[in-house]
Amino acid sequence: MIEKFVKKTSFASHQDFIDNFDIIVPDHFNFAYDVVDEWARTHPDKQALCWTNDKGAHRNLTFGELKILSDKTASFFQSLGIGKGDMVMLILKRNLEFWQSILALHKIGAVAIPATHLLTDKDIIYRNNAAAIKTIVATEDEQLIAHVDLAMSQSPTVKHRILVGETAPEGWIDFHRGVEEAPSFVKPEKVNSNEEIMLLYFTSGTTGQPKMVIHDFTYPLGHIITAKYWHNLHENSKHLTVADTGWAKAVWGKLYGQWIAGACVFVYDFDGRFIPDDMLRMISTYKVTSFCAPPTIYRFLIREDLSKYDLSSLEYCTTAGEALNPSVFETFYKLTGIKIMEAFGQTETIPSIITFPWMEPKPGSMGVPNPLYKMDLLTHDGRSAEEGEQGEIVINTGEKRPLSLFMGYYRDEKLTEQVWANHVYHTGDMAWRDEEGYYWFVGRTDDVIKSSGYRIGPFEVESAVMTHPAVVECAITGVPDEIRGQVIKATIVLAEKYKTRAGDELATEIQEHVKKVTAPYKYPRVIEFVDELPKTISGKIRRVELREKNNQ
Numbered sequence: 001m002i003e004k005f006v007k008k009t010s011f012a013s014h015q016d017f018i019d020n021f022d023i024i025v026p027d028h029f030n031f032a033y034d035v036v037d038e039w040a041r042t043h044p045d046k047q048a049l050c051w052t053n054d055k056g057a058h059r060n061l062t063f064g065e066l067k068i069l070s071d072k073t074a075s076f077f078q079s080l081g082i083g084k085g086d087m088v089m090l091i092l093k094r095n096l097e098f099w100q101s102i103l104a105l106h107k108i109g110a111v112a113i114p115a116t117h118l119l120t121d122k123d124i125i126y127r128n129n130a131a132a133i134k135t136i137v138a139t140e141d142e143q144l145i146a147h148v149d150l151a152m153s154q155s156p157t158v159k160h161r162i163l164v165g166e167t168a169p170e171g172w173i174d175f176h177r178g179v180e181e182a183p184s185f186v187k188p189e190k191v192n193s194n195e196e197i198m199l200l201y202f203t204s205g206t207t208g209q210p211k212m213v214i215h216d217f218t219y220p221l222g223h224i225i226t227a228k229y230w231h232n233l234h235e236n237s238k239h240l241t242v243a244d245t246g247w248a249k250a251v252w253g254k255l256y257g258q259w260i261a262g263a264c265v266f267v268y269d270f271d272g273r274f275i276p277d278d279m280l281r282m283i284s285t286y287k288v289t290s291f292c293a294p295p296t297i298y299r300f301l302i303r304e305d306l307s308k309y310d311l312s313s314l315e316y317c318t319t320a321g322e323a324l325n326p327s328v329f330e331t332f333y334k335l336t337g338i339k340i341m342e343a344f345g346q347t348e349t350i351p352s353i354i355t356f357p358w359m360e361p362k363p364g365s366m367g368v369p370n371p372l373y374k375m376d377l378l379t380h381d382g383r384s385a386e387e388g389e390q391g392e393i394v395i396n397t398g399e400k401r402p403l404s405l406f407m408g409y410y411r412d413e414k415l416t417e418q419v420w421a422n423h424v425y426h427t428g429d430m431a432w433r434d435e436e437g438y439y440w441f442v443g444r445t446d447d448v449i450k451s452s453g454y455r456i457g458p459f460e461v462e463s464a465v466m467t468h469p470a471v472v473e474c475a476i477t478g479v480p481d482e483i484r485g486q487v488i489k490a491t492i493v494l495a496e497k498y499k500t501r502a503g504d505e506l507a508t509e510i511q512e513h514v515k516k517v518t519a520p521y522k523y524p525r526v527i528e529f530v531d532e533l534p535k536t537i538s539g540k541i542r543r544v545e546l547r548e549k550n551n552q
Contacts, residue, residue, distance in 0.1 A: 001035065001038070001039065001259075001260055001261070001262050002224060002228060002260055002261055002262075004024070005023055005024050005025075005026075005221055005224060005260065006021070006022065006023055006024065006224060007020070007022045007024065008020050008021065008022070009228070011358075013358075014356065014358065014359070014368070017229075017356070017371060018371045021225075021371050021372075023221050023222070023224060023372070023403060025194065025218050025221060025403065027194065028191070028192060028193060028194065028217075029194055029217055029218055029221065030106055030107070030191055030192055030217060031103075031106055031217075031220040031256060032070060032103040032104075032106035032107045033106075033107065033187075033191075035220070035256075035259055035260055036048075036063060036066055036067060036070065036103055036259060037067050039063035039259070039262070040062075040063040040064045040066065040067035043063060044062060044063060044064030044067075045062050045064060046062060046063050046262070047060055047061075047062055047264045048061055048062060048063045048065075048066050048259060048264065048265065049061040049066070049096070049099060049264065049265050049267065050238060050264055050265070050266045050267070050286060051096050051266075051267045051269065052267070052268060052269065052282070052286070053094075053268070053269035053270065054268075054269070054270040054271060054278065059096060061096070061099075063259075066099065066100065066103065069100040069179075070100050070103035070104045070107060071104075071107070071185040072179050072180075072182050072185065073100045073101055073103075073104035073179050073182075074103075074104035074105075074107040074108050074185050075182035075183055075184065075185040075186075076104075076175075076178040076179045076181075076182040077104055077105070077108060077110065077135075078108060078185075078186075079178070079182060079183070080135065080159075080160050080173070080178075081159075082108065082110055082134065082135055082160075083108055083109065083110060083188070084108065084109035084110065084188065084190075084191070084192070085109065085110065085111065085196070085197070086110045086111065086134045086135070087110075087111050087113060087131050087132055087133045087134050087135075087157075087200070088101075088105055088110050088111065088112060088113060088133070088134065088135045088136075088137065089113040089114075089115050089127065089128075089131075089133050089135070089136045089137070090102060090105075090112060090113065090114050090115065090137050090245070091115045091116070091117050091119070091136065091137070091138040091139060091144060091148075091246065092114075092137065092138070092139050092164060092245055093117050093139050093141075093244060093245065093246075093269065093271075094244060094245055094267050094268070094269035094270075095139050095164055095245075095269065096267075096269075097137075097139075097164045097175060098114075098245045099255070100179075101137055102114070102255070106198065106217075107185075107187065107191065108188060108191065109188060109190075109191045109192045109196070111197050111198065111199065111200055112198070112199050112200070113127070113131060113133065113199075113200045113201070113202070114199075114201065114245055114246050114247070114248075114250065114251075115127065115202065115246045116244060116246030116247065117138075117139060117141055117144050117244075117246065118246075119144075119147060120147055121146075121147040121148075121150035121151045122151075123147075124136075124147055124148055124151040124155070125151045125154045125155055126209065126210075127202055127210075128151060128154075128155035128157060128158050129154075129155065129156075129157070130202075130209075130212060130410075130411070131200060131202075131212060131410065131411075132157045133155070133157055133158055134157060134158065134159050134160070135158070135159060135160040135161075135162065136148055136158060136160070136161050136162065137162045137164065137175065138161070138162070138163060138164065139163075139164050139165065140163060140164060140165020140166060140167075145163070145169060145172075148161060149161075149169075149171070152171075160173060161173065162174075162175050162178070163175060164176070192217045193217070194216060194217050194218045195216055195217075196216060196217060197214045197215070197216060197407065197410075198215055198216055198217040198219060199214070199215040199219060199251070200212055200213065200214050200215075200410060201213045201215075201247075201248050201347050203347045203348075211409050211412070211415065212409055212410035212411065212412070213248075213347045213348050213406050213409065213410075214406060214407045214408065214409070214410045215404070215406055215407065216407055218403060218404070219256075219350075219404050220251075220255075220256035220257070220260070221260075221403060221404065222350040222372060222403050222404025223251070223252065223256040223257030223260070223350055223404070224257055224260055224261070225257070225350065225351065225354070225370055225372065226252055226253070226256075226257040226350055226351050227239075227256075227257030227258050227260065227261040227263065228257065228261050229354065229356055229357065230318055230341065230343050230351055230354045230355075230356070230357075231253070231257070231258070231290050231292060231316065231318055232290065232315075232316045232318075232341075232357045233257075233258060233261045233263040233290055234261070234262075234263070235261070235262035235263065236263075236289075237258075237261070237263035237264065237289050237290050237315075238263070238264045238266050238286065238287060238288050238289050238290070238313075239253065239258050239263050239264070239265060239266060239288070239289070239290040239291075239292070240266040240267075240268065240282070240283065240288045240290070240291050240292070241253025241254050241291075241292040241293070242268075242274075242279070242291075242292070242293040242294070242297050248347040249320070249321060252320075252345070252350070252351070253292050254267065263290075266282075266286060266288055268282045274297065274300065276297075276300045276301050276303070276304050277304065279297070279301070280301065280304060280306070280308075280309045280311070281309065283309070283311060283313070283314060284309045284310045284311060284313075287313035288313060288314060289313055289314060289315045289316070290314075290315060290316045290317075290318075291314060291316075291317045291318070292317070292318040292319065292320070293319060294319060294320065294321035294322055295319055295321070295322055295323070295324045295325060295328055296322070296473075298319065298324075298328050298332055298340065299325075299328055299472070301332070302328065302331045302332055302335060306335045306336065311336060314336070314338060316338070316341070316357075317332070317336075317338045317339075317340045317341070318340065318341045318342070318343065319340050319341070319342050319343075320342065320343045320344065320345060320351065322540070323342075323344075323364070323366070323441040323459045323463075324340060324342045324363070324364060325364070325462070325463045325466045325467075326363035326364040326463060326467075327463070327466055327467040328340075328466075329361070329363035329364070330363060339361050340361070341354075341355040341356075341357070341361055341367075342355050342361065342365065342366050342367060343355060343366060343367060344366040344367070344393075344429075344431075344439070344441065346427060346429075347406075348405065348406040348425075348427075349373070349395075349404065349405055349406070349427075350370070350372070350404045351370060352369065352370050352373050352375065352393075352395065352427075353366040353367050353368065353369055353370065353375070353393070353431075353439045354366075354367045354368065354369075354370055355367035355368075356368070362434075362438050364440060364441075364463060365434075365438040365439065365440050366431070366438075366439045366440070366441055367438065367439065368437050368438060368439065369439070372402055372403055372404065373395045373402055373405070374395065374396040374397075374398070374402075375393065375394070375395055375396070376391075376394050376396060377389075377390075377391030377392065377393060377394070377431060377432070377433055377439075378391045378392050378394050378426075379391045379392075380392075385432065385433065387433060387434060387435050388432055388433075388434065389432060390430055390431070390432045390442050390448075390455060390457065391430065391431070391432070392426060392427065392428070392429065392430055392445055393427040393429045393430070393431050393439070394424050394425060394426050394427065395424070395425040395427070396423065396424055397420075397423045397424065397425055398423055399423070405425065408420070428444055428445050428446075429441070429442075429443075429444060429445070430442035430443055430444070430445055430447075430448055430457060441457075441459050442457030442458075442459060442460070443457045443458040443459050444543075446543075446544070447477070447543050449476070449477070449478035449486050449488060450478070450485055450486055451478065451481075451484045451485060451486045451487055451488060451521075456488065456522055458475070458476035458477065458543070459476075460518060460522065461476045461488060461490070461514070461518070461522050461523075461524065462474045462475070462476050462490075463518075464513075464514045464517040464518040464522065464523075465490050465492065465510060465514055465524065467513070467517055468509075468510050468513045468514075469495070469498075470492075470494050470495055470498035470501070470506060470509075470510065471492055471493070471494065471495070471510070472493045472494060472495050473492070473493040473533055474490055474491070474492050474493070475490070475491045475533050475541045475543055475546055476488060476489070476490055476491075476524065477489050477491065477543050477546045477547050477550055478547070478550070479525075479526055479550045480550070480551060487525040487526060488522065488523070488524045488525060488526070489524055489525070489526040489527070489528065489546075489550060490510070490524035490526070490527045490528070491528050491530055491533060491546055492510070492527060492528070492529050492530070493529075493530060493531065493532060493533060494506075494529055502529040503529075506529075507527040507529075510524075510527060511523050511524060511525075511527065533546075534546065
């Protein structure tokens with residue numbers, strides 16, 4: 001399938017890849033028709049999805065079955081008057097119905113808005129009105145249903161509430177009955193152009209209200225790089241990305257690129273907290289070959305006795321979502337023999353900095369730029385950063401928007417212009433580049449600490465702190481100081497067996513440890529032990545909240 005969309009799939013060197021990688025973009029491209037239905041036509045029995053949950057249920061879906069399911073779901077949506085350009089919010093956790101629903105929305109040209117089940121009624125009201133949402137498709141979750149119902153009186157654009165579950169409460173439509181009773185699907189005469197909106201995400205920003213990131217119908221094609229040249233997938237791969245379908249990371253790792261590459265997507269649908277033992281058993285039992293998770297997941301996995309699990313099927317491991325601490329890389333490699341390959345990206349992009357399979361990973365480095373993007377680092381005074389110098393990651397877009405870069409922020413031209421002016425998209429993330437072209441994450445532009453004339457990125461200090469065995473999580477922020485301008489503060493969550501030692505003695509021990517691991521001027525002069533760190537609903541640390549507390 002990949003050969004349909006790229007002129008060349010294998011490369012003699014990284015320079016050959018940069019010079020000659022090119023994606024062919026068909027007119028009126030539609031992922032559901034041109035990829036999923038095409039697999040169903042040529043290889044109807046090829047496994048597309050392997051799904052299981054924490055209650056022991058299991059189901060495999062072939063591409064042929066997915067076509068039938070998505071056709072019937074598309075017909076059901078059409079029967080409700082949902083069509084081209086309509087906004088439909090999918091709050092479906094890791095339920096199987098997410099995949100048939102998002103494909104169905106693509107087939108009728110509607111806009112899919114994946115969302116997390118952790119939203120409150122206020123969150124839902126904001127989203128409904130900001131995007132003029134017409135329909136909500138939600139999983140059977142008592143708290144979620146209550147929040148959606150509470151939001152209805154202030155959500156005039158919402159016409160339908162559809163429930164995926166056993167019993168639809170009053171005011172809700174039964175998803176499964178609707179799909180089962182739907183008439184034969186008739187493909188609309190004009191589904192989409194390449195430039196129309198296909199996907200909208202509300203980003204879980206660490207400040208202010210979420211932004212509405214929109215992507216067009218060509219967006220899935222950029223994920224060829226995600227699957228083929230980051231996850232390193234092939235047609236016999238079984239790939240597991242740990243992500244709820246409410247986040248953009250799900251379509252990075254559980255949908256577009258994986259199915260273009262012909263890989264099987266493995267889904268472990270679990271409720272509640274992540275349990276490392278369960279995840280490791282899934283990898284072992286279902287012979288997962290490729291695994292992608294944020295560094296936090298790897299931190300928990302390396303605390304388990306990995307010798308208890310048969311991980312022999314595992315070929316390749318990747319990470320994104322936050323920067324990878326070198327100590328986690330080294331420990332995982334020592335325990336498994338697998339080097340974790342990092343990447344960086346945003347909801348607004350596909351992976352934009354990648355450790356490619358032919359590269360030797362440098363623990364803590366994100367990798368090198370994706371050839372689809374013309375990238376640079378800009379210093380605070382607008383220069384291109386030199387080797388070793390910190391700068392903001394920017395993408396030079398020229399006269400034409402690169403493939404799979406977002407279209408802008410929906411209904412917010414002012415905000416779009418703030419981050420994307422003069423043909424330069426500003427990511428708001430800081431990094432530095434070494435002599436071999438590898439990029440190293442520093443932090444958000446707002447998070448950089450200025451102390452005694454030094455500009456210190458929080459990540460490098462966090463990485464040093466994290467190498468102490470007492471530390472499970474850490475957030476670095478700046479605290480106002482009359483002499484130095486700012487001093488470094490570490491807010492730390494301790495491992496269970498160290499909690500009784502929380503105090504000045506352990507704080508001093510961590511400080512001395514950091515002085516040995518990194519440059520002494522970067523050690524945290526202030527340490528606070530906490531039970532948990534403030535986070536967004538997507539799990540990102542809210543450093544802004546910590547900074548506000550520091551300034552009180």
